[in-house]
Amino acid sequence: MARVGVFVCFCGANIAEYLDVPQVVEEVKRIREVKYAVDYKYMCSDPGQGLIRDAIVQHKLTSIVVAACSPRMHEKTFRKALSDAGMNPYLLEVANIREHSSWVHQKNKKAATDKAMDLCRMAVAKSIANEQLHEISVPVTKRALVIGGGIAGIQAALDIADARIPVVLVEKSPSIGGKMAQLDETFPTLDCSQCILTPKMVDVASHPYIELIPYAEVIELQGFVGNYKAKIKKKASYVNFKTCTGCGACWQKCPVKVANEYNLGLDKRKAIYTPFPQAVPNKPVIDAEHCTMLLKGKCGICAKVCQPGAIDYQMQDEVIEREIGAVVVATGYDMWDPTPYEEYGVGRFKDIITSLEFERMVSANGPTNGVPLRPSDGKVPKNVVFIKCIGSRDEAKGIEYCSKICCMYTTKHTILLHHKVHDSHAYVFYMDIRAAGKGYEEFVKKAQTDTAATYLRGRVSKIYKKGDKLMVRGEDAQIGQVVEVEADLVVLATAVSAPKDNPDLARLLGISYDKYGYLSEAHPKLRPVETAKAGIFLAGCTQAPKDIPETVSQASACAAKVCGLFAGDTMKKDPMVSTINIEYCSGCLNCINVCPYTAIVTDEVPIGHGSKELRTVAYINEGVCQGCGSCVAICRSMAINLAGFTDPQIINEIVSI
Amino acid sequence: MEAEVKDQLVSIEKPELIAPPDWEPVIMGILCNWCSYAGSDLTGTSRIQYPPNIRIIRVPCSSRVDPWFLIKSLQTTADGVLVSGCHPGDCHYISGNYYARRRFLVTKKLLNFVGFHENRIQFSWVSAAEGPKFAKVVIKVTDDIKKLGPLHLYKKENFEKK
Incomplete structure (x- = not known):
C-alpha cells in the first residue's frame, strides 16, 4: 500500500494566519494511506x-504531498528535494493551499481550513496514483538548417557556423542576398547595401562549416x-556548378530576353x-520557362560557347536528404502589390512606381x-511625389499593421533623389513619421533640412493625368485644405507583406x-x-516586418538558441508526455487529427502474437509530444494516457473530497 | 421537440425546496496550467476574495478534460463543474482549447438532456493576467449553483459532513 507523507507549510503568516494548519495536519493524518x-x-x-x-528515508514513504504555495512556484524545488533523498521526483504532488485558499478566503478561517483539507485530500489521492517518471533523453544531430539566404539567413548561418556547427543553407533563388542585395543604400547611415552585404555572402560560400544549396526548396x-530529417529539392539549373567557371560567355551570347526579376522587370535578362x-554562387542557371532549347529543342548556343562544357540540358530536379537538429526559418518578405489602389491609377499610369523599383533605379548597378527616370518617356523627373502607407495601416484596401520600415526608406529615398537629381523637389504625403530607432529621428530631421522636401500630412485621394504630368490630389490636414501637386514621378511606399508561400511552408514545418x-x-x-515547435526558430521579416x-x-539570437540546443550530446525533456498502449488502440486515429505537433503517426503491428497480418495503430513520438493531452x-478506447496527468490520477482527485 | 424534452427534464431539478439551510455547494474547477491556473494564482497573489466552494484541479490544457471528468464529478462529489482554459487563439498548445470548446458543448448538451441544469456545467476563458476575472467567474458560478441547490440529495454523508 502507498505510504504518503504530507508536509504542510505555514509560509510564515501567509498560510498560518488565515487557516488552521495544525488542524489540517490532524485531518490528513486520518487518511489511511498517510503515514506521516x-x-x-x-x-x-x-x-x-x-x-x-x-521523512522519506525514515518512514519509507512512496509519495510526497507538499501543501504550500502554487506548484508553479516551488514544484521544482520540492522535486529536487525528493531526488536528493533518492526518490523519483515525479512522486511529488503540491496542494496549493496558499493561492487557492489562505489568500483568497482571508475572512473565513473555517472555510479556508476546510478547503485546505480538501485540497490536501485531493493531492494525496492523486499522489497515490503517481508513477515514477524519468526525464527523456533525446540524441541530437548537430547540424542546422537555415531556410532563406537573405540577410537574416546569412547572419544566422554565419553565426552558427562560427561556433563550428555545420549549417545547411537553402535558398530558393539562384543566389543568396535576398532583398538587401536589391537595395542601394541603407538608412540611417547611408552606407552602401552591397558593400556591407556582399562580403558576408562570400563568407557564406567559403565557410568550411556551411553547405550552401542555392536554387532549392525544402519540401x-x-x-x-x-x-529532423529534411528533404530538399534542388531545382534543375541545367548548368553543372562543379565545372562552370562563371565566365559569362553563355549569358552574353544567349538570344532570349526575359524581364529581369532582380530589377523588378525594369530591364531584361x-x-x-x-x-x-x-x-x-556566381554560376548561371537556365530559366526553363523561357529557354528555347528546353522548350522547343532549338538553339543550344550556350552549350556551344561554354568551354568547360558545363551546360547539361538533360538535368533533372534532384531531391536530397539531410539530417538536422534545428531549423532557422528566414524566408523574408514580399513587397505588397498596390493594385487595389485604383484611384491612384496603379497599372494605368506608367510613371507611378513602387519604392523598390525606385530603389533599383537609384542603385548604381x-x-x-x-x-531615376520616368518609365513613360525616359526623362529625368523634377517633381517627385512619395506617398507613404500604401497598403500599411489601411484596413479597407491593405493591411492593418504598420510596416515599420516605410517611413525610414522614404526619408532615405528623398535624400537619394536629392543626391542624384540636384534640382529635383520631393513631396511626401504621410500619415505619421514613425522614426523610432537608434539615429532614426536625427536622420529624418537631417533629411528634411538637407533636401528641403515638402512634407504634407494627409492621404492622397486621387491621381490623374494632365499632359505628360501626373496630378496628385490629396489633403494637407495641417492647413485643412485639399492640395494638388504636379508630379513627374510618383513613388508608392508599399507595405511589407508576408511571403505568399509562408502558409505552405508553415504547414510543411508544422508551425503556425x-x-x-x-x-x-x-x-x-x-x-x-x-x-511553438521545439527546434524551429524564426529570423527576420518572416515573423513580422522589421528593419x-x-x-x-x-538572426544572431536564433544562432544563440541553436548553439544552446546543441551544447550537449543529448537533450533532456520533461517526461510528462502521452504514452499509448497499442493493445487497446483500435486504430481510429482520431488522436492524429487533434495533435497540434504532429507527434502522432501511424504504425503497423501484427494483429496477434506471431501473426503475419498487420493492423494500423497510432504511435506517439515522445520527443515531439509536448504533453497537452488532447489525444x-x-x-475512445482509452489507449492513451498522459504521464503526470493520467485518468486514474485525475479521477482520484475528483472522488476524494 | 428537443426543447420540449429538455424543459421537461430540467424541471426534475427543484431541489431548493429541500436544501438544508447551512448547505454549501462543492464546485469542481478544472483549470488549464498555462492560463486559467496561472490566473487563479494571480487572484491569490492579488488577495482578491471569492467564495470558498471551488476545488481546483490542474490539467495541462483544457483539451485534456475528458467529458468523463465532468460526469464523474457530478456523479460523486460536485454540485457543479467549472472548466476554464486559455482565450481562443491563445492556447499554449496552439489549438487545444478549440477542441475543448467543442467537446464541452456536446457534453453540456448531453448532461442537459439527461436532466442536469445547464448552469451546473460552466466553461470560461481566463488568461494568466485575469486574476479579477477569475474571481468574478467563481462568484458567478457559485451563485448559479447555490440557486440550483444540492445535487447529491441521496448521499447522506454529504450532509453529515457539513
Missing part, C-alpha cells in the same frame, strides 16, 4: 526540505527537435542568367545606372502562422525567436 504528516514554518527553506528528505521535414553581377501569413513566435515578448538591424539581431481525451 507534519507542519513547518517554511517548507521551501533548507531545513524544511531537510524535513522532507529525512519535407520529418522528425522532432534534435532529430537572358534565359541563362545570374540574378546580379555579385551573385553567390540598376537598370538606369543610378539615375498569423492571419497575415507571418510565422508565429512562441511568445510575443519572452520567446520571440522560437516557434535590417533588428533582422540581424534576431488522451479524444481516445
Whole structure:
C-alpha cells in the first residue's frame, strides 16, 4: 500500500494566519494511506526540505504531498528535494493551499481550513496514483538548417557556423542576398547595401562549416527537435556548378530576353542568367520557362560557347536528404502589390512606381545606372511625389499593421533623389513619421533640412493625368485644405507583406502562422525567436516586418538558441508526455487529427502474437509530444494516457473530497 | 421537440425546496496550467476574495478534460463543474482549447438532456493576467449553483459532513 507523507507549510503568516494548519495536519493524518504528516514554518527553506528528505528515508514513504504555495512556484524545488533523498521526483504532488485558499478566503478561517483539507485530500489521492517518471533523453544531430539566404539567413548561418556547427543553407533563388542585395543604400547611415552585404555572402560560400544549396526548396521535414530529417529539392539549373567557371560567355551570347526579376522587370535578362553581377554562387542557371532549347529543342548556343562544357540540358530536379537538429526559418518578405489602389491609377499610369523599383533605379548597378527616370518617356523627373502607407495601416484596401520600415526608406529615398537629381523637389504625403530607432529621428530631421522636401500630412485621394504630368490630389490636414501637386514621378511606399508561400511552408514545418501569413513566435515578448515547435526558430521579416538591424539581431539570437540546443550530446525533456498502449488502440486515429505537433503517426503491428497480418495503430513520438493531452481525451478506447496527468490520477482527485 | 424534452427534464431539478439551510455547494474547477491556473494564482497573489466552494484541479490544457471528468464529478462529489482554459487563439498548445470548446458543448448538451441544469456545467476563458476575472467567474458560478441547490440529495454523508 502507498505510504504518503504530507508536509504542510505555514509560509510564515501567509498560510498560518488565515487557516488552521495544525488542524489540517490532524485531518490528513486520518487518511489511511498517510503515514506521516507534519507542519513547518517554511517548507521551501533548507531545513524544511531537510524535513522532507529525512521523512522519506525514515518512514519509507512512496509519495510526497507538499501543501504550500502554487506548484508553479516551488514544484521544482520540492522535486529536487525528493531526488536528493533518492526518490523519483515525479512522486511529488503540491496542494496549493496558499493561492487557492489562505489568500483568497482571508475572512473565513473555517472555510479556508476546510478547503485546505480538501485540497490536501485531493493531492494525496492523486499522489497515490503517481508513477515514477524519468526525464527523456533525446540524441541530437548537430547540424542546422537555415531556410532563406537573405540577410537574416546569412547572419544566422554565419553565426552558427562560427561556433563550428555545420549549417545547411537553402535558398530558393539562384543566389543568396535576398532583398538587401536589391537595395542601394541603407538608412540611417547611408552606407552602401552591397558593400556591407556582399562580403558576408562570400563568407557564406567559403565557410568550411556551411553547405550552401542555392536554387532549392525544402519540401519535407520529418522528425522532432534534435532529430529532423529534411528533404530538399534542388531545382534543375541545367548548368553543372562543379565545372562552370562563371565566365559569362553563355549569358552574353544567349538570344532570349526575359524581364529581369532582380530589377523588378525594369530591364531584361537572358534565359541563362545570374540574378546580379555579385551573385553567390556566381554560376548561371537556365530559366526553363523561357529557354528555347528546353522548350522547343532549338538553339543550344550556350552549350556551344561554354568551354568547360558545363551546360547539361538533360538535368533533372534532384531531391536530397539531410539530417538536422534545428531549423532557422528566414524566408523574408514580399513587397505588397498596390493594385487595389485604383484611384491612384496603379497599372494605368506608367510613371507611378513602387519604392523598390525606385530603389533599383537609384542603385548604381540598376537598370538606369543610378539615375531615376520616368518609365513613360525616359526623362529625368523634377517633381517627385512619395506617398507613404500604401497598403500599411489601411484596413479597407491593405493591411492593418504598420510596416515599420516605410517611413525610414522614404526619408532615405528623398535624400537619394536629392543626391542624384540636384534640382529635383520631393513631396511626401504621410500619415505619421514613425522614426523610432537608434539615429532614426536625427536622420529624418537631417533629411528634411538637407533636401528641403515638402512634407504634407494627409492621404492622397486621387491621381490623374494632365499632359505628360501626373496630378496628385490629396489633403494637407495641417492647413485643412485639399492640395494638388504636379508630379513627374510618383513613388508608392508599399507595405511589407508576408511571403505568399509562408502558409505552405508553415504547414510543411508544422508551425503556425498569423492571419497575415507571418510565422508565429512562441511568445510575443519572452520567446520571440522560437516557434511553438521545439527546434524551429524564426529570423527576420518572416515573423513580422522589421528593419535590417533588428533582422540581424534576431538572426544572431536564433544562432544563440541553436548553439544552446546543441551544447550537449543529448537533450533532456520533461517526461510528462502521452504514452499509448497499442493493445487497446483500435486504430481510429482520431488522436492524429487533434495533435497540434504532429507527434502522432501511424504504425503497423501484427494483429496477434506471431501473426503475419498487420493492423494500423497510432504511435506517439515522445520527443515531439509536448504533453497537452488532447489525444488522451479524444481516445475512445482509452489507449492513451498522459504521464503526470493520467485518468486514474485525475479521477482520484475528483472522488476524494 | 428537443426543447420540449429538455424543459421537461430540467424541471426534475427543484431541489431548493429541500436544501438544508447551512448547505454549501462543492464546485469542481478544472483549470488549464498555462492560463486559467496561472490566473487563479494571480487572484491569490492579488488577495482578491471569492467564495470558498471551488476545488481546483490542474490539467495541462483544457483539451485534456475528458467529458468523463465532468460526469464523474457530478456523479460523486460536485454540485457543479467549472472548466476554464486559455482565450481562443491563445492556447499554449496552439489549438487545444478549440477542441475543448467543442467537446464541452456536446457534453453540456448531453448532461442537459439527461436532466442536469445547464448552469451546473460552466466553461470560461481566463488568461494568466485575469486574476479579477477569475474571481468574478467563481462568484458567478457559485451563485448559479447555490440557486440550483444540492445535487447529491441521496448521499447522506454529504450532509453529515457539513
